[in-house]
Amino acid sequence: MTLKDCYTRLGGDYDEVLGRLRREQTVQKFVFKFLDDKSFDLFEVSMDSKDYGEALRAVHTIKGICQNLSFTKLYESSEAATKALKENDYEKAAAMRPQLSDDYSQTVSAIEEYKQSGEG
Amino acid sequence: MEKQKILIVDDSEMNRALLVDILDDQYDVVEAENGTEAVSILSQHRTDFSLLLLDIMMPEMDGFEVLAYINKYHWNDTFAVIMISADDSPQNIKRAYDLGAFDYISRPFDPTIVQRRISNTMFLYARQQRLEKIIAEQFSEQEKNNKLMISVLSHIVEFRNGESGLHVLRVNAITKCLLKQLTRKTDKYPLSKADISLISTASALHDIGKISIPGEILNKPGRLTPEEFEVMKTHSAIGSQMLLELPAEQQEAPIVQVASEICRWHHERYDGKGYPDGLQGEEIPISAQVVALADVYDALTSERCYKKAYTHEDALKMILEGQCGTFNPLLLECLQEIADTLSTELTDVSTEQGLKNNIQAVRGKIDYDRLFSYEKYTVLSRKQRHLQLLYIDSLTNVYNRRYYDEHFESAEDAEAVVVIDADNFKQINDNYGHTAGDTVLQGIAQMILSCVRKSDAVIRYGGDEFVIVFSNIPADVFKKKLERIRAAIDLLTIEKYPEIHISVSIGGVYGKGKTKELFTVADNMMYQAKARKNFVTIQFLSADIGEEREGDLL
Numbered sequence: 001m002t003l004k005d006c007y008t009r010l011g012g013d014y015d016e017v018l019g020r021l022r023r024e025q026t027v028q029k030f031v032f033k034f035l036d037d038k039s040f041d042l043f044e045v046s047m048d049s050k051d052y053g054e055a056l057r058a059v060h061t062i063k064g065i066c067q068n069l070s071f072t073k074l075y076e077s078s079e080a081a082t083k084a085l086k087e088n089d090y091e092k093a094a095a096m097r098p099q100l101s102d103d104y105s106q107t108v109s110a111i112e113e114y115k116q117s118g119e120g
Numbered sequence: 121m122e123k124q125k126i127l128i129v130d131d132s133e134m135n136r137a138l139l140v141d142i143l144d145d146q147y148d149v150v151e152a153e154n155g156t157e158a159v160s161i162l163s164q165h166r167t168d169f170s171l172l173l174l175d176i177m178m179p180e181m182d183g184f185e186v187l188a189y190i191n192k193y194h195w196n197d198t199f200a201v202i203m204i205s206a207d208d209s210p211q212n213i214k215r216a217y218d219l220g221a222f223d224y225i226s227r228p229f230d231p232t233i234v235q236r237r238i239s240n241t242m243f244l245y246a247r248q249q250r251l252e253k254i255i256a257e258q259f260s261e262q263e264k265n266n267k268l269m270i271s272v273l274s275h276i277v278e279f280r281n282g283e284s285g286l287h288v289l290r291v292n293a294i295t296k297c298l299l300k301q302l303t304r305k306t307d308k309y310p311l312s313k314a315d316i317s318l319i320s321t322a323s324a325l326h327d328i329g330k331i332s333i334p335g336e337i338l339n340k341p342g343r344l345t346p347e348e349f350e351v352m353k354t355h356s357a358i359g360s361q362m363l364l365e366l367p368a369e370q371q372e373a374p375i376v377q378v379a380s381e382i383c384r385w386h387h388e389r390y391d392g393k394g395y396p397d398g399l400q401g402e403e404i405p406i407s408a409q410v411v412a413l414a415d416v417y418d419a420l421t422s423e424r425c426y427k428k429a430y431t432h433e434d435a436l437k438m439i440l441e442g443q444c445g446t447f448n449p450l451l452l453e454c455l456q457e458i459a460d461t462l463s464t465e466l467t468d469v470s471t472e473q474g475l476k477n478n479i480q481a482v483r484g485k486i487d488y489d490r491l492f493s494y495e496k497y498t499v500l501s502r503k504q505r506h507l508q509l510l511y512i513d514s515l516t517n518v519y520n521r522r523y524y525d526e527h528f529e530s531a532e533d534a535e536a537v538v539v540i541d542a543d544n545f546k547q548i549n550d551n552y553g554h555t556a557g558d559t560v561l562q563g564i565a566q567m568i569l570s571c572v573r574k575s576d577a578v579i580r581y582g583g584d585e586f587v588i589v590f591s592n593i594p595a596d597v598f599k600k601k602l603e604r605i606r607a608a609i610d611l612l613t614i615e616k617y618p619e620i621h622i623s624v625s626i627g628g629v630y631g632k633g634k635t636k637e638l639f640t641v642a643d644n645m646m647y648q649a650k651a652r653k654n655f656v657t658i659q660f661l662s663a664d665i666g667e668e669r670e671g672d673l674l
Contacts, residue, residue, distance in 0.1 A: 020230045030138060037134050060177050061132040064206035067227040068138055 001117035003028055009110035011073025011103070020070075030069055031111055037065060040104050043081075047097060055093070056085040059100075074103045123148040124242055125168050129158040129186065130175040130204065139173060139204070142231040143238070147171075155181025159189055169199045170242050174221070176205040176212060184219060191220035198249065200241045204229075266375075270324045277327050280338065287418060288324045293465045294414035296320040301454040301461075302410070308450070309406045319407045322379035326386045326411050329359025339569050341519070341578075342512050357396045359383030381405040386412045389445035401448075409448050413455060416444045421466075423575060432459050513580040515558055516565035524579045528589055534635035536590035536598050538628040539646040540568065540605070543653045545584040548620060556617050563612050564622065571605045587639070595630055595660065602628050602656045610654055623654035631661025 003024055007014035014027075021027050039061040046055035059081045066075035077100040084093040125148045130136045136151050143149050150169075152158040155178050162169070172190075176183035183203060190196050200222035205212065213224050222245075225237055271288070278288060299316045302309060311319075330338060333355050337348045344352060360383040363376050370376055385399060385408035392400035394412075404412075420435035430438070436456060438444060511523035528534065542548075542564060549557040561584060568578050568586060579587040590598060609624050627646025629638045641659055649657040 020228060022231065026141060029141075030134065033134055033137060037132070039132065054179075057131070057177055057179060060206060061135075064132060064227055065134045067206055068135065068229055070228065 001114050003031070003114065006031070006110050006114035007070075009113070010071060010107040012107075013070040013072050017070035027069075032115060034065065034069065034071075035108065035111055035115075037062075039065070044097075044101075047094065050090075052085055052088070052090055052093070056082065059085065062104075071107055074100075074107045077103045124170040124246075125150060126171045126173060126238070127152060127158060127161060127169050128173045129153075129155065129178070129183070130173070131178040132175075135175070135204075138229060139234070142229065142234050146235065146239070154178045155183065155186040158186055162190070162195060166195050167198055170245065171199055171238060172201045173204050173225075173238075174201055176203060176207060176216070184215060187216065187219035187221060196220050196222070200245045202238065202241060267321065270321060273325065273328065277330055280331065280335070287422065290418045290422070290466055291323050291326065291411065291414045292320050294417055294462060295323045295410050297458045297461050297465055298410045298414060298451060298454050301458045302406075302450065305454060305457075306450065311406070318374055318378055319382075319410065322375050322382055322407070323411045323414065325359070325363075325379040326382050326415065327355065327359065328362060329355035329357070329383055331362075332358045335570060336566065339566075339574075340517060341569070342508055342517055353387070353395050356384055356387050360385075378407050382408050382411045384408070386415060388412065390448050391446035394445060409451060413439070413447050413451050416447075417455065420444070432463065513565075516562050516580050518565045518569065518578040518580050518586070520579065521581055523577075524581065524587060524589075528577070528579075528635045531635045533632065534589060534638050535632055536593055536628065536630045537635060537638040537642045538588040538590070538602060538626060539581070539639070539642040540564075540586040540588070540624050540626050541646055541650065542584040543623045543625055543650075548622075552617055552620065556614070556620065559614050559616065560620065560622055563614055564609055564624065567608050567612055568605055571601060571608055587642075589635070598628065598630050599658060602626050602658065606654065606656050625649035625653055626656040628656065628658040629661065630658060633661065 004014045007017070017027050018024065021030075039058045043055050043058035043062065046052070046058060059078050063075060063078040063082050065071075066078055077096065081093050081096045081100050084090075084096060123146065126143060127150045128136050128139050129152045130139070131153050133153070136153070140149050140151070150161065152161055158172070158174070159181065162172075174183045174186055183205070187201060190201060201220065202223045202225055203213075203216040203221045204225050204227070206227045216224060222241055223237060225234060275288070296316060299311060299319060303311050303316070333352060337344065337351055340348070360380045363380040363383060364371060366376060384396065385404050388394035388397065388399045388404045388408060389412070390401055390404070390409070392398050416439060417435055420430045420438060421432060423429040439447065439455070440452060511519055513520040542560070545557065545560070548560055561580075565578065565580065565586065568588065572578060572588060572590070575591055576593075577589045579589070581587045593601070606624060606626055609622055612622050614620055614622075625646055627642045627644065627649050629641040629645060631638070641661075645657040645659055649655040
């Protein structure tokens with residue numbers, strides 16, 4: 001499995017990210033780093049406890065990371081959730097959680113699969 | 121070269137890592153994970169950083185709060201702030217700029233663009249700072265040179281004037297104190313800090329017109345005749361005229377304008393009884409009013425050859441009684457109010473000059489208040505005229521033997537005594553007659569006078585022998601002075617008798633003791649010098665009696 005395959009699996013734009021960051025190694029380094037990022041957990045916990053300020057910051061961070069890594073699919077759902085929370089539309093934000101969760105899981109499993117495939 | 125330092129402030133470790141990856145080849149990168157941490161780093165090491173990359177949305181203290189804080193304390197004078205955020209809504213970007221951000225970089229980060237943006241920003245900032253520094257340095261260098269030039273100029277005036285260099289510094293200090301007090305008291309005169317500094321600096325030039333006053337009048341120890349006094353009085357108008365003859369663009373300089381006012385009108389009095397224009401009250405510019413008072417106050421509270429220093433209280437009393445003319449009542453109030461400040465300021469002035477040494481003024485104890493007229497203030501009373509007749513040598517106009525005997529002979533704290541004897545004087549008398557001899561003696565006396573300060577006493581001890589009693593003089597200056605006197609007289613020519621060559625033998629003693637004893641030593645030294653003629657011999661006494669060091673000059 002190549003990094004490009006991984007990007008296809010997670011719904012990202014590999015050409016865009018490589019064009020920007022130039023080296024596959026750099027892209028790979030940050031893609032693996034994504035696995036360590038705790039923002040999604042923070043978002044989930046904050047939503048559960050209705051701490052919407054913290055939830056906004058967390059999902060906003062996810063959005064920023066996705067932008068930088070060109071994780072298009074996850075970017076879109078995190079962007080939508082960010083927007084909802086910014087507008088204090090908590091119901092809408094809550095309704096978006098399943099989608100966001102799915103996209104996140106898809107992204108993480110694609111990366112993990114790629115990592116295990118030994119290409120990295 | 122050391123790498124420039126960048127602080128990245130972002131709560132997302134991923135985002136920081138990405139930026140570090142982009143930047144750490146070229147820069148020294150430090151990370152902070154929220155606003156509070158950033159402010160704490162900056163408060164200690166802000167001058168280390170050239171640039172701050174700041175995220176907006178962060179826990180604890182967000183990017184806007186950090187920006188506001190930075191702006192409030194002007195920290196962004198030394199580094200640029202570039203905002204980085206995923207949220208690039210126009211409102212946010214605008215708000216960031218309003219709060220003092222230098223630029224805005226939006227995500228996703230393109231390394232090439234980020235690097236260029238950052239290096240351009242740093243280049244601009246560094247350039248601006250370098251230019252600011254250059255300008256500041258040039259400015260301070262120029263200020264220093266200006267002050268130096270002014271002090272050289274005033275030193276020249278004082279030198280010719282025979283006053284100690286302290287007068288200018290003291291007038292400067294008093295002027296500054298008076299003006300400060302004046303602005304505290306009233307807003308009648310719109311004086312900024314810069315104005316005060318300008319006037320105080322310009323005050324150094326108040327007597328430049330004295331350059332044009334003949335030396336015989338300027339340094340005449342005795343009373344000036346009415347004609348001579350008229351000549352003396354021209355110095356104020358002449359000083360101002362000298363400045364007005366400068367090229368037009370220099371005349372326009374504030375310092376020249378202020379100095380010119382001060383020169384011309386520092387002898388005007390509030391009641392219109394001063395000179396040269398008889399201006400009255402507020403017709404006299406405040407600069408000249410203040411310097412006039414400072415000048416008078418310093419003359420009274422400083423020691424001069426004809427008087428001891430009055431205390432602040434006595435000087436104030438004399439000024440208030442109008443003994444030195446009438447002054448602006450407001451300024452008189454100021455003078456009374458700044459007594460304490462003045463005494464410290466003036467002590468500082470003399471300490472700075474290194475003149476406050478442990479040697480007491482030789483004549484400090486003798487009361488010969490107002491013995492002689494000084495420049496401008498007083499008309500001699502009968503008593504003073506009597507004293508003048510009593511103590512001034514009628515031929516040479518220096519002090520006479522009686523003065524020496526009564527005031528110095530028994531003093532115990534003399535410091536430096538010099539005996540000067542004309543070489544081959546008898547031959548001059550024999551060959552050219554007594555009139556020629558008298559002229560030579562006058563020439564010698566004038567030459568000696570022109571080489572010493574007003575605070576040093578020159579005495580015609582007898583015949584062709586002169587004595588100088590110095591006060592407060594450093595040893596090296598003493599040495600140089602005696603050599604200068606010798607050399608000056610060696611070059612002296614007498615107009616009517618151009619063929620006469622005059623020289624003197626000089627014996628000096630430097631060290632504390634009774635005048636009588638010092639005189640004996642100096643006299644011995646003079647006889648040693650006499651063996652070679654046109655020569656100076658000095659004996660330096662060390663503090664302990666008995667230990668002596670001998671040295672001569674040539």
